[in-house]
Amino acid sequence: MLFYRAAVDLSRSTLNYVAGLIRRRRKAIGSVWRLLNPGRQALLVLVHLRKDETFAEIAAGFEVSVSTAWRYVEETVMLLSVRSPKLTQALGKARRDGLTHVILDGTLIHTDRVKADRPYFSGKHRVHGMNIQVIAGPDGTILWTSGALPGKAHDLAAARLWGILRELERAGILTLADKAYQGAEATVVITPYKGKNKPESQKQANRSHAKLRGPGERANAQLKSWRVLRKLRCSPSKTGHLVKAIAVLQNHRAAQATTRG
Secondary structure: OOOOOOOOOOOHHHHHHHHHHHHHHHHHHOOOOOOOOHHHHHHHHHHHHHHOOOHHHHHHHHOOOHHHHHHHHHHHHHHHHOOOOOHHHHHHHHHHOOOOOEEEEEEEEEEOOOOOOHHHEEOOOOEEEEEEEEEEOOOOOEEEEEEEEEOOOOHHHHHHHOOHHHHHHHHOOOEEEOHHHOOOOOOOEEOOOOOOOOOHHHHHHHHHHHHHHHHHOHHHHHHHOOHHHOOEOOOHHHHHHHHHHHHHHHHHHHHHHHHHO
16 A cells, blocks of 8 residues: 555644544543544544545554544544534524524435435435435524434425424524425425416515525535535444534634634
8 A cells, every 4th residue: 555645624723622522532531542642533533524535544544453543533523423502502592693594404415325225315316315404504604413314305304303493483583495395384484485487576585585595505515525425435324423523623613714814
């Protein structure tokens, strides 16, 4: 195997943040020695998540076994995932921050499942994957991500199952969503008008709706800027935790960028 030096487009602050979580975890469980120190473990995990390098590749690059690389990633993803806010917490913070509205959108995380795995096949996207629901702020900030459902799940059905509509109604926050959420029971969820030959007033309403919803839908693009989410090679059951972990990392990056600005 050949080796070469490479870079990952993340800041030292992100590395220190993840290393801090690992360091505190090791202290809590009394782990006195490992092959990699917290900083090196954090870098290994970030390379895997950001660049989607395989366990074999990162194991070789960091001079550990494949099983050790896997354990490091699993541990760190869970440490990050548990820092993701609950739905009620996220909506409560949105209200305290005075957000005028939020955006509800679903995204499909592609998987490498075979054709026989029909529950994972999305008829809309024509690929296998897992359905994730995302709530974002008006500027695209990721406020909350759901657990994962098989790709055949409809966005509206997923929103009902995770209790999103009920919590949005309870919070009383205006929510913009696409046509997939038409029929939602929550009065605060606003969707575009459907149908052909719509009157001009409805066309104008749809344009305004799209203009407001557009920036918020960048949240999904931010998640998938982490290449590991472009096509998962792991068990689909891990999708939800993986997305939550990456949302935590992405929000930390955004917060640091705002501080520097």
